[in-house]
Structures are given as structure tokens and as C-alpha cells.
Amino acid sequence: MSEKVIRLFKLSFKGDSLRVGGEREGSTLYQLKYKVKAREVPVIPNSSWKGVFKRISEEISKGKGMGTALSHDNDDHPKELRGNKEADERVTRILERVRETIDNERNEVNGTQLKGVDIDDEVWTIVRSNVPAAEITWGDLEELTARAVYYYMCPVERLYGSKLFASSISFSDSLVEGNVSFQPHVVLDRTFGAQKEKHLFEEEVVEPSIISLKVVLRPEGDVQLWKYTLRYVEKMGIAVGGSKSRGLGHLTLDVEESKVGEVDGVDVKWDGLTKFLWSKS
Numbered sequence: 001m002s003e004k005v006i007r008l009f010k011l012s013f014k015g016d017s018l019r020v021g022g023e024r025e026g027s028t029l030y031q032l033k034y035k036v037k038a039r040e041v042p043v044i045p046n047s048s049w050k051g052v053f054k055r056i057s058e059e060i061s062k063g064k065g066m067g068t069a070l071s072h073d074n075d076d077h078p079k080e081l082r083g084n085k086e087a088d089e090r091v092t093r094i095l096e097r098v099r100e101t102i103d104n105e106r107n108e109v110n111g112t113q114l115k116g117v118d119i120d121d122e123v124w125t126i127v128r129s130n131v132p133a134a135e136i137t138w139g140d141l142e143e144l145t146a147r148a149v150y151y152y153m154c155p156v157e158r159l160y161g162s163k164l165f166a167s168s169i170s171f172s173d174s175l176v177e178g179n180v181s182f183q184p185h186v187v188l189d190r191t192f193g194a195q196k197e198k199h200l201f202e203e204e205v206v207e208p209s210i211i212s213l214k215v216v217l218r219p220e221g222d223v224q225l226w227k228y229t230l231r232y233v234e235k236m237g238i239a240v241g242g243s244k245s246r247g248l249g250h251l252t253l254d255v256e257e258s259k260v261g262e263v264d265g266v267d268v269k270w271d272g273l274t275k276f277l278w279s280k281s
């Protein structure tokens, strides 16, 4: 299977009630809605999807020690957590090439000068485009290069983007058709020791029919990590929105109804998701 291909995913989810969005008015929590043809329709926004999928991918890539994922922390690779041999060697190699090319021993390098330095490494292209035009210290360049290498070799950043380059996966919004109702909740107030007061709040929830999510995966992304992530979701489901502890928002992936397509010019070759999930490559 060629890895230089753009893949589209049509994922189909089923689930019980959910509430996405935290608009509160008085003692009511509202479900987020978009206006579609003068009608208010509940929605799971792409940012929610990206957030929940990313957290799963982070766990998996750390668990499997993929690339530099072990030092992935809070959307970054802080200095004190680094220590991947392959990555450190790559940093050194790039910086040595820069030293050779610009041929000076000063502690400062000029951003404009660096624009003219060509190194046969994709990471250098990223570093170069993030260097300011003005003078920067050699230390700054070292740090920028190290961050770029660690981000680039981390399957999480490769998929979901980093401070230095864009993401290679995009999620759609999902309009959710289904019954909308208000669920009452009782809160026990223990401020005075005993259960003194009961406050009531209510939550607007939607009971979804089928939820459909479209995903675009560009070739720069880590296909393997995305595959692992979908396998996990197939097995464990995925939780979106608020009040998960009260059992809201748990969705299951309907693999039989889900599809994957490979973009070939203007055509898309569609196939079942199962084959993609369990193929060897």
C-alpha cells in the first residue's frame, strides 16, 4: 500500500445520550447547536473530536514508545524529558551541517544567512522557516532544532500538529440528529457537614441516531498511529462531551458502517474500514 496517499474516513458512531458544549444559563447546561437552514441542530464540533482522538493517540504512542513519544508532555517535548538517541543524533547532524556551511565560530547566527543553507533533512526545512530574519544566538538555534526534531519524530505532533508545523489530520463537525430532552440532576450540598440542601440543575441532552464523522488524513501523518487509535476506539468506544461520569457521551464505532477511501486523482476508491484496521502495512 502506498503511503503517499490521502485517505478519507467516513466513521459511523452509535451511542446513548450526549451533551457537547458548556453553555450555562441559570441552572441549565445547554447542548451546542448550529443553525442549519433556520433550524437549530445539535453538533459535535471538530475541536471536540480532535481533542478526544488526540488524547487516545497520546496514550497509545507513549505506551508503545513510538518515535520520540516518550518525552511528549503537555503538547511539548521539554528539555528535561528528551534523551532519544536517534533524535539527539539527528539534532547534532543538522547543527554540524549548519556550522560547516555558514563557517563562522560566532555565537550568533543571522536568520537571513540561514535561509541560504540547504540540508537534506525535512526537519531543517521546518527549522529554517521558523527562524526569524534577525540575529539569533547559537543556543536559540540549537533549541529550535531540537524541538523541531522531537516534534517531527513524535507521531502525535506529526498527526495533530505542533507549534512549528501544521497537523496532517482534519476532523469534520458532526451534526447530530435525534431527540433532544432535558435531564434533571440532583446535587447534594455537603458544605455544612450533613446533606443540607439539594440543588437541582438540568442538562440538555441529545439522543443521537447515527453520528457521522469525516476525517482526512494526509500522507505526512502517521498512518500506523491512526490505525492503532481507531482499533482502540473500535474496542473501547470513545467519550465525547460533558458529564462522562454520569454516563453521557459514550459512543461506539460501527466498523461495518464505516469506510475508508484512498484519493486517486479526482477519484476515491472506497473500502470497508475493517480491512484497513487489520491490514499488515
Ligand SMILES: [Zn+2]
Binding pocket: 068, 069, 071, 072, 073, 075, 076, 077, 150, 151, 154, 155, 156, 157
Ligand atoms: Zn510529541
